[in-house]
Amino acid sequence: MKSFKLDAPKSLSQRVLLRLRQAIIDGEFALGAPISEEMVAQSFGVSRTPVREALNQLQGQGLVVIRPQVGSFVFTPSAADISALCSFRIIIEPRAAELAYHHDRAATIAAMEQAVADMKEALAGKDNVAYGRADSALHDAFFAHCNNHYLVESYQLVSGRVAALRTTLSSPIDVRTPASFDEHRRLLRWFERGDLPAFETLLTQHISNSAKTYARALKVE
Template sequence: MKSLKLDPPKSLAQRVMLRLRQGIIDGEFALGAAISEEMVAQSFGVSRTPVREAMGQLQAQGLVVIRPQVGSFVFTPSAEDITALCTFRIVIEPKAAELACVHDRAGAIAAMEAAIAGMEQAVAAKDNVAYGRGDTAMHEALFAHCGNRYLQESYQLVSGRIATLRTNLSSPIDVRTPESFEQHRTLLRLFERGDFTAFEKLMTTHITNSGKTYARALQIA
């Protein structure tokens, strides 16, 4: 009989990292805010060692900047960062959508429909955190179902920063104005029809508008 093995539990540092990561994405820690290792350790009831390790992991994800002898801070993007990030998304997301349609069309549509349903509820409740999570799920569905791990890994390198900017800067506006939500619904319809020329055009507009919103919110345009 083949031996059965349980997946090892997440390390303490991994659990701390995941909790801090979600806190940064959800806006519990503002962009540029200092994160005290001592306060985090006390809050979680752990030593500073796993917290320090978690901070290193978050720095590798681009969510935290560690300044030796100064402290750890949530990232703050420059205008150049935002432009580069949006360009990256404009290049990679339409291709992920095309591949997802070929590889797992039904799965991608189901995931996007679920995300849009969550966004619709968030709009009704004016809940920008829930909207941001739904928005993130909508875009990540393209990669989850594209069948190409290199595209997935490339997106994961920046997914935390994208989600953080989305929830903190654009979602508060999106839950009060219909344009972004309607664009997501149109993107789903275009995906269902397989019209990727129109999909790419709208996705480019959608991401470009997001970048402008980020820059205005940070006053770095």
Template sequence: MKSLKLDAPKSLSQRVMLRLRQAIIDGEFGLGAVISEEMIAQSFGVSRTPVREAMGLLQSQGLVVIRPQVGSFVFTPSAADISALCAFRIIIEPKAAELAYRHDRAGAVAAMRSAISDMEQALAAKDNVAYGRADTAMHEAFFAHCGNRYLVESYQLVSGRVAALRTNLSAPVDVQTPASFDEHRKLLHLFERGELAAFETLMTSHIANSGLTYARALEVA
């Protein structure tokens, strides 16, 4: 495991939560992995209280499952979870993109182009984590520029789980084939041209295909 370091000047439990959240998203803790509060407390040089508070926050985000008298674990989605998650994304992401196009097209396009550039570099380097992060940045650009905080808050309910599934399950596949990257480039081109109906159609199939990739990867695991 990489060194666990804290940076942002937030409350201690918040800082621990953010570092653990990124560790889960980046696959430092695999899906279903045990997370020892004692080990985390020792690694961070803090007491178990902020760690316990952080775990509670991560549980509320769906990233951690706390089983009393048993332990804390990184979430592992079922087939039903994946299906419901993808259905939610298919509803919310095209709408966020439409609002972003109306509210701040230039900002959204700039963020998408940056993400595409990062994806291209990660693809060349066969870097799963970097590809997953860039993929996440691409999709989160719609929410960052949609101008509707309620839509943003709704997406935040699942954003951590989606990001973790990308890095753990789909990024290892995506860096071996250009298919996903090509779809992202097409999404950018459709968005830039304002072809929102075609964008929604491609986004829907893109998310559905991601769900199939997650399910297949879990079956193999």
């Protein structure tokens, strides 16, 4: 198993949680893969207790499924899960973006510009993980600057799963074709111009396309 490096200072269980969460999002653990408490504890150099605590919290975030007497596994979405997840995003992301535009347009644009630049670099290097992280950063910017903690808390319910699906299912396709990158650049352009209706139309289409990509990759249509 790959060795993990922990950053300080945080509580031990929180450090394990953050590193394990990122490992799932970055695809170091495949969707549906088993997660051995013992192996993770050995890799981290900790007891099984903080690992168990971290896995329980990750189950609350929807990234892990714990089956009593069986073990812990990375989540695997069904067709219904994908549909519900993307429908949820279509509802809340445009609203968060609209609020971000009115609350802190400049900072939101700056974050989106950086994300697009990082996507371009990842595209050139065919780096799935870097592309997925940059993709997530662009969408996260709407919530980071929307100034509504209820929207932020709602988004946090699904953000980890969305990020993991990006890295493992859509990013390998995105780094081979300019389609996704072009859509993100157009989202930035509409946002900069303040054409929020056009922005919302494209964002809705973009999320719907993602749902189809996830379903095809998992063969759950």
